[in-house]
Amino acid sequence: MITLFNMWHYIVILVVTLLYAGGVIGALKQPVKKLRVPMIISFSLIMLLVAGFALVTVDKYTKKVELYKFDNKRLLSIEKIVYTGIVKNEGNYEIGEVTLEIKIVNKAREMGKRASFFTPSGFADFFSGGANILYRPQNIVKTFVVAKNLKPGEAKSFRIYFDYPPYFKNVSQFAKVYGH
Structure with a gap:
């Protein structure tokens, strides 16, 4: 499937990337070392899901x-x-x-x-x-x-x-x- 991104797609990608970076930094500052990897994996999956839904939503409302x-x-x-x-x-x-x-x-x-x-x-x-x-x-x-x-x-x-x-x-x- 060929798709073209517009400025709204890039804004969504930027926001999700910043949230992901903040989550990973927060997980790395966790004092309990056993929780770092599960937190990073959980946050990665959640951000991947959010990015997928956000990009589909932007596609739906900007491409008429x-x-x-x-x-x-x-x-x-x-x-x-x-x-x-x-x-x-x-x-x-x-x-x-x-x-x-x-x-x-x-x-x-x-x-x-x-x-x-x-x-x-x-x-x-x-x-x-x-x-x-x-x-x-x-x-x-x-x-x-x-x-x-x-x-x-x-x-x-x-x-x-x-x-x-x-x-x-x-x-x-x-x-x-x-x-x-």
Whole structure:
């Protein structure tokens, strides 16, 4: 995953590094020598967790991307579906990678077929590899990188092709876009 840091990422890294340095110095000043190493390890793990959450939070609130003119067309001759659209950076910072997640759900229940959305798995599937020829998934999730290095205010168009299951009848489609 390619990601671009902005000034807020560097500020978070600086604050976490200063807190970590203060914690390590405090642990080294501990009069009981047996507690120094466990304190440093504990503080390292806590700061690593804080840094991870802080960087993800900064990413979420500084990298804003929107999806426009999202459309699909089904190509019956080759059993594929084509998605087209435009992604635009609505934030004030550059986005390294824009990811589009498309979820297609078959609503065969409304057609009276009573298809099961639950696929049982058990002990036997672990050894058989789960290779069931009759299994037809009722929902499909695909993820695509649709743009890279979007400047603030910049927009890019995209086109995605992927296989469309021929047994899908009445379909619901959901799309989410993420900036990293």
